[in-house]
Amino acid sequence: MTAYLKLDHIDKSFARGGQVSEVLKDIRLTIDRGEFVSIIGHSGCGKSTLLNLIAGLTRVSSGAVLLEDKEVDSPGPERAVVFQNHSLLPWLTVYENINLAVSKVFGRTKSRAERHEWIMRNLDLVQMAHARDKRPAEISGGMKQRVGIARALAMQPKILLLDEPFGALDALTRAHLQDAVMDIHARLGTTMIMITHDVDEAVLLSDRIVMMTNGPAATIGEVLSVPLARPRRRIELASDRTFLRCREAVLKFLYERHRFVEAAE
Amino acid sequence: MSIQTVEDTKVKAFPVKPAEVIAFTAKARRRIDLLAIAGKLATALVPPAVVIILLLVVWQVACSSPTASLPPPSQVWNEAYDLIAHPFFDNGPQDIGLAWRVLISLQRVAIGFGMAAVVGVALGALVGQSVWAMRGLDPVFQILRTVPPLAWLPLSLAAFRDSNPSALFVIFITSIWPVIINTAVGVRNIPEDYRNVARILRLNQLEFFVKIMVPAAAPYIFTGLRIGIGLSWLAIVAAEMLTGGVGIGFFIWDAWNSSRLPDIIVALAYIGVTGFCLDRLVAAAGAFVTRGTTAK
Numbered sequence: 001m002t003a004y005l006k007l008d009h010i011d012k013s014f015a016r017g018g019q020v021s022e023v024l025k026d027i028r029l030t031i032d033r034g035e036f037v038s039i040i041g042h043s044g045c046g047k048s049t050l051l052n053l054i055a056g057l058t059r060v061s062s063g064a065v066l067l068e069d070k071e072v073d074s075p076g077p078e079r080a081v082v083f084q085n086h087s088l089l090p091w092l093t094v095y096e097n098i099n100l101a102v103s104k105v106f107g108r109t110k111s112r113a114e115r116h117e118w119i120m121r122n123l124d125l126v127q128m129a130h131a132r133d134k135r136p137a138e139i140s141g142g143m144k145q146r147v148g149i150a151r152a153l154a155m156q157p158k159i160l161l162l163d164e165p166f167g168a169l170d171a172l173t174r175a176h177l178q179d180a181v182m183d184i185h186a187r188l189g190t191t192m193i194m195i196t197h198d199v200d201e202a203v204l205l206s207d208r209i210v211m212m213t214n215g216p217a218a219t220i221g222e223v224l225s226v227p228l229a230r231p232r233r234r235i236e237l238a239s240d241r242t243f244l245r246c247r248e249a250v251l252k253f254l255y256e257r258h259r260f261v262e263a264a265e
Numbered sequence: 266m267s268i269q270t271v272e273d274t275k276v277k278a279f280p281v282k283p284a285e286v287i288a289f290t291a292k293a294r295r296r297i298d299l300l301a302i303a304g305k306l307a308t309a310l311v312p313p314a315v316v317i318i319l320l321l322v323v324w325q326v327a328c329s330s331p332t333a334s335l336p337p338p339s340q341v342w343n344e345a346y347d348l349i350a351h352p353f354f355d356n357g358p359q360d361i362g363l364a365w366r367v368l369i370s371l372q373r374v375a376i377g378f379g380m381a382a383v384v385g386v387a388l389g390a391l392v393g394q395s396v397w398a399m400r401g402l403d404p405v406f407q408i409l410r411t412v413p414p415l416a417w418l419p420l421s422l423a424a425f426r427d428s429n430p431s432a433l434f435v436i437f438i439t440s441i442w443p444v445i446i447n448t449a450v451g452v453r454n455i456p457e458d459y460r461n462v463a464r465i466l467r468l469n470q471l472e473f474f475v476k477i478m479v480p481a482a483a484p485y486i487f488t489g490l491r492i493g494i495g496l497s498w499l500a501i502v503a504a505e506m507l508t509g510g511v512g513i514g515f516f517i518w519d520a521w522n523s524s525r526l527p528d529i530i531v532a533l534a535y536i537g538v539t540g541f542c543l544d545r546l547v548a549a550a551g552a553f554v555t556r557g558t559t560a561k
Contacts, residue, residue, distance in 0.1 A: 057461055075464040087458035091480045091555075100476065104466045155466075 003030035003066075004191060005054070005159060010063035012049055023049050025217040027063070029210060031159075034189045038202040040250065041212030042258070047195045050212075051163050054193065055081050067158060077105045080152035084164045086144040088136040088151070095132040098122060098151045105155050122154040123147075125184060142173035146180065153184065162194040166201065175234065178205060186231060199254070203246045204234060211253045221258060224249055336527050345527040352535075363513065363535050370501050370512040371539070373429075377436025378497045382490055385441045389448025389489070390478060399449070410442035414500035418507060428508035432501065439500040440493035444486070451485025452478055487551030494547050498540045513539075 010027040013020050023046040031037050039047045052058040054065055056075040065072040067079070088097050098119045106115055123129040126146040131139055136147070145165060152160055162181075166174040182205060185192055196202050202209045206226050213221040226246050228237065237243040321338050328337035342349070352364030392399045392406075417438050421431040459481055463473050479486070505514025513532055520528040 055465065057464060075461070076467055077465060079465070081461070081465055083458055083461070085458065087456075087462050089459065089462070089477070089480070091483075101466055104468065104472070 004033040004035075004068060005031040005193075006064075006066040006069075007050075007054070008064045008066060010050075010053060010065065011061045012046070012053060012058070013061050022217040023215060024053075025219050027220060029220060029223070031191065031193065034191055036185055036192045036194070036205055036207045037210060038194045038196050038206040038208075039210045039212060040196055040199070040202045040254070041218065042214055042254065043197065045212045045215045045218045047212055048163060051081070051161050051193065051195050054159070055079050055161050057081075077101070077155035078158045080155040080157035080160055082145070082148050082152045082160065082162045082165045084167050086136070086141075086148040088144055088147055090136050093133050093135055094123070094128060094139070094147050095119060097136070097147060098154050101151050102154050119154060122150040125153060125187075126150045126180060140173075142169050142177060145169065145177060149177075149181070149184070153188070153190070158191065160190050160192045162192060164195050164197070167197075174201075179234075181205065182230075182232065199247055199250045202250060203228075203243060204232060204237065209246070209250060211250065211258075213258050222253055224253075336530070341527040341530050343527075344525075345531045348528060348531045359511070359519075361511065363516070363532060366511060366513040366516050366532075367535055367539050369510070370505060370514065373432055373505075373512065374436055374494070374497050374501050374543075377433040377501075378440050378494055380433075381437045381441040381493060381497070382444055384437075385444025385489065385493070386448050386479070386486060388441075389445040389486075390452050390474060390482075392445065393449035393452025393482070394478075403449075406442060406445055409438075410446070414439040414496070415503050415507070418504060422508075428510060432504040432508050432510075432512075435504045436497040436500050440497035443492035443496065444489040447485045447489030447492070448482060451482030454485070455481045483555045484551070487547065487555060491544060491547045491551065494543050495540065498536075498543055502536060 007027050007029040010024060011022070012024040013022040015021075027050065039050060041047050049058060053060055054072065056065075056072050056079060059073065072079070088094075089100070092100065099115070102110075102115050102119050106118065110118065120129060120132075123132060126149050128143060128146050128150060131143060131147075136144055139147070145168075149162075149165070165181075166177050169177065178201060181192075184190070185205075194202075194205065203226055209224045209226060210220055211222045211224065212218050224246060226242075228240070228242055228246075325337045325339060327333070328335050328340075336344070347354070348363055352362045354362040355365065388402070392402050414435050417435050418431060421434040421438075422428070425431045425434065455478065459477050463477050468476065501512065502514035502517070505512035506518040509515050513536060517529050517532050520526075520532065
């Protein structure tokens with residue numbers, strides 16, 4: 001069986017003013033359909049770059065990103081991105097923001113009524129249907145991120161890419177949104193890749209956690225499977241042996257073997 | 266039972282009183298609102314009115330001596346009364362009210378500035394979007410924008426061989442630079458995230474321009490348009506003085522040639538008020554279009 005998404009010996013380097021800095025080196029990873037994979041690492045390890053490569057927003061220097069055996073060389077709606085700072089267009093309402101995506105992706109295949117129903121279904125999925133006529137400035141940070149997720153899901157992506165989606169939120173809102181994402185993952189079975197620097201979040205949500213070594217020339221240090229049954233409940237997991245063991249493994253990787261040395265930057 | 270009914274009537278009787286009280290407070294509130302509005306109007310209108318009256322008094326005193334070279338306000342009022350009181354009279358080709366002349370000038374501004382707005386936004390988008398277009402065009406723009414409006418006039422008269430298109434061209438060339446430069450800055454400042462959203466959705470150039478670029482850069486574009494319309498109003502008066510016709514600019518030149526100084530002063534007031542209104546109009550349009558876009 002061939003992998004759904006395959007990262008095949010990816011190198012990425014940036015050239016700036018004659019100086020070439022190697023960011024990622026020899027990234028090899030396969031992800032199955034429906035899997036939830038987190039990528040964790042210290043800041044500056046190139047995990048956002050890796051996500052941009054999968055999204056097609058940045059081109060690989062060598063190697064290839066293969067989605068269903070087809071090479072990814074440009075961005076597209078089948079690899080929707082949830083951005084860290086939501087990136088909703090402030091002059092459009094919640095509904096119009098999602099409509100922009102839906103009318104572009106389904107403008108030819110769905111009728112106007114079908115598109116409306118599809119927008120409302122995605123708003124319902126993130127429990128934001130009540131705010132459809134509000135502008136982004138009128139809703140809270142957590143709500144904006146929910147709309148950001150709805151917009152990405154409305155593109156009906158093959159893979160949903162989440163770039164530190166909860167990084168800018170307070171702890172309580174963050175927990176609510178993590179639950180919402182788990183729920184969506186369970187209901188839709190969308191393949192998801194999430195960048196995070198939060199160990200608990202990674203263990204709670206993921207089937208596998210990809211741990212990155214420190215840059216420059218960062219690569220995948222270790223891949224940890226999280227053998228926890230779904231649905232997962234955070235309160236029960238707080239004292240669960242497997243959860244704690246996974247958490248410890250990630251913490252040991254990040255803080256013992258690959259400690260972040262600030263001075264090296 | 267009887268006690269209960271008594272209680273019931275009591276209970277019913279109570280809500281009536283508060284209802285009356287509410288009616289009174291509503292009236293009182295309305296009166297306070299009127300007072301507040303009147304107060305706001307007074308704070309906005311009284312200071313400028315006082316200053317204008319003071320200026321008129323100083324002017325009257327300074328120009329009252331028989332040897333004064335300029336007419337005092339009382340003389341302006343007396344000699345140019347028909348211009349002030351009847352802005353819309355029409356007594357034949359060269360004898361029309363000042364409002365008509367302003368409208369003719371405004372029509373020229375509308376055409377010239379309209380073209381400048383369209384071309385300016387398009388060029389600004391190009392310069393803001395493409396690094397090479399900026400490197401090539403920006404120095405040219407920076408030099409050309411410093412050329413005074415009237416310096417273009419002889420050249421455009423030579424090119425168009427007619428005064429009306431020449432005047433339009435002068436307005437166009439005067440007002441286009443701030444539109445181009447501000448649009449370019451606005452486009453350059455579009456957040457990278459909006460561009461990424463557009464790339465993921467695979468918006469084509471036209472969709473990106475209409476759906477992302479123009480709304481995102483709208484605050485900058487309107488700043489440019491506001492500066493541009495001010496400049497074009499400056500240019501039209503000067504251009505009309507030289508090209509002739511029936512605009513407000515030519516009226517001033519004509520009045521000067523026939524030594525009607527009071528008419529010139531009235532025309533200046535018309536020009537000033539019209540320019541002020543144009544500026545506020547574009548500002549209001551900008552505020553309306555960009556509502557909600559500035560807040561993140």
